[in-house]
Amino acid sequence: MEKQDIIEQIKSLKTQKNAVILAHYYTDPDIQDLADYIGDSLGLARQAAETTADIIVFCGVHFMAETAAITSPEKKVLIPAQACGCSLAESITAADIRKWKDANPDGLVVSYVNTTAEVKAETDYCCTSSNAIKVIEHLGKDQKIFFTPDKNLGAYLNKETGSNMELWDGDCCVHEFISSKLVLDMHQQYPEADILIHPESSCSSDDAILNHPSTFFYATSGIIKHAKESNKKQFIIATEKGTLHQLQKENPDKEFILVDPKVICSSMKKVTLKGLYEALLYEQYRVVIDPEISKKARLSISRMLEIG
Structure with a gap:
């Protein structure tokens, strides 16, 4: 099919199936122009939680689609490309979080939204770059905090809030x-x-x-x-x-x-019009999370959305 034919098919399928298309700012322009909502992680998480659609097609990397599946467990969440990973989310595991919590029973874990569902399930508070300062200030300077996984965002937050959080050594490769x-x-x-x-x-x-x-x-x-x-x-x-x-x-x-032409997220660019069309047509690549993990992760995400 020609590009315009694919676009028209996507629009038709979206209406037939009561679907909503959510897209991150880092996806290709064609995807952004088709989306019902374009946003960063916080905005997308809110939209996923509030939508009345039956199907959410999430044009972004995998952890974002997982967040949508956690906040809207009754919805069918689809991701148009399977191999949409994130170097930041993949830098830490739930076992790493549990190890720190065992050694610091009086501490709290604040995880950037760029993490897996399993990590969120072990997290006390989630945050995004939009509301991270509010979350840290909400917890107070005297609270022992382990911030994960982004060392750069964590160092920025320590400077801006006067906190002394312990930081995980992860980063976004972009x-x-x-x-x-x-x-x-x-x-x-x-x-x-x-x-x-x-x-x-x-x-x-x-x-x-x-x-x-x-x-x-x-x-x-x-x-x-x-x-x-x-x-x-x-x-x-x-x-x-x-x-x-x-x-x-x-x-x-x-x-x-x-700032430099090399500042490109190759994972985000794996979301294509063809992939979006096929995700809607076949309702494929559904994001499914273990109910117990989803329930635990929902608490840290809810706290993030409440602080806003």
């Missing part, structure tokens, strides 16, 4: 590439630009970057909000390339410069 040198070298080329940085980046706890007058740290939704509300006309974007599509779509009169 954002780990975004160094202080890369950001500062790019700003030399575009000195009038605001620099919008995702806190998963390896530069996120560097004082030279944190105190730079042109840098702003946000989750993806915050990057998009800043660009829309700013009077500036030029922005350096230090996050995954897919974000540029919505930025340019919503701000056609502004210029967005990707």
Whole structure:
């Protein structure tokens, strides 16, 4: 089928099956343009929990689809590509969490949403980059906390909240590439630009970057909000390339410069129109989670959504 034929078939199947398409900002533009809702991890988790659709087709990596299956256990959650992993989610296991909890019975585990269902089931509080500061401040500076799995986000949170959380040594292979040198070298080329940085980046706890007058740290939704509300006309974007599509779509009169062309999540790009069509047609690649794990994981996710 031609591209437009696939798009029309997807729209038709979505209506027939009372399905909703949720897509992350890092997916390809064609997927974003077809989605009923585009968002970052927090926004997508909320939409999955609130939808009245019978089927959720989750265009993102596997842990995101798992989160949707946990928050909406009565829904059929499909993922259009099976091999959509995440280096961050795969860096830690439930056994790693249990080992820390056994050694620290008075401590709490805060897990970034970029984790497996099994890890979430061992977690006290989940968070996303959108609400991580609120979650840590909610728990207080004196609380012993193990933050997992992103060391860069954790170091950023320690700086921003004054906490002293113990950090797991994990990272997003895409954002780990975004160094202080890369950001500062790019700003030399575009000195009038605001620099919008995702806190998963390896530069996120560097004082030279944190105190730079042109840098702003946000989750993806915050990057998009800043660009829309700013009077500036030029922005350096230090996050995954897919974000540029919505930025340019919503701000056609502004210029967005990707900090480096190599900042691409190959897993997100595995979600294709053909895969989306086949997922809906055959209702394939359903995300199924053990009910006991799902029940335990739901508590940490619910706490995340409540703190917001």
